[in-house]
Amino acid sequence: MLTHERLYLRTEITPPDETGCWTVIFPEVNVGSQGETLEIASKSADIALSIWHESCIEAGQLEQALHECGLNQNRIEQIERDVTQGFVLPTFMEATAECPA
Numbered sequence: 001m002l003t004h005e006r007l008y009l010r011t012e013i014t015p016p017d018e019t020g021c022w023t024v025i026f027p028e029v030n031v032g033s034q035g036e037t038l039e040i041a042s043k044s045a046d047i048a049l050s051i052w053h054e055s056c057i058e059a060g061q062l063e064q065a066l067h068e069c070g071l072n073q074n075r076i077e078q079i080e081r082d083v084t085q086g087f088v089l090p091t092f093m094e095a096t097a098e099c100p101a
Contacts, residue, residue: 008079028069
């Protein structure tokens, strides 16, 4: 069973387009947000991810949702190893969803 206190996900950041908004997306789970600045977009995306994560936990569906997104135990462990080793692709940053206390 996948019972992590933290879930590390790739984050795709798109600079402002014609609307002037930054876009931050967690592609594996298809959750994201936009904002006038990178900071606002990142904070909004983190909130959206936390809501997604918490709702999956409350519904008892986190493991199934992660599996459907291709995030099985091996993939999650690989991402965690990459994060601890400081590996981050240039166009991605790492974000976390904290499990509710």
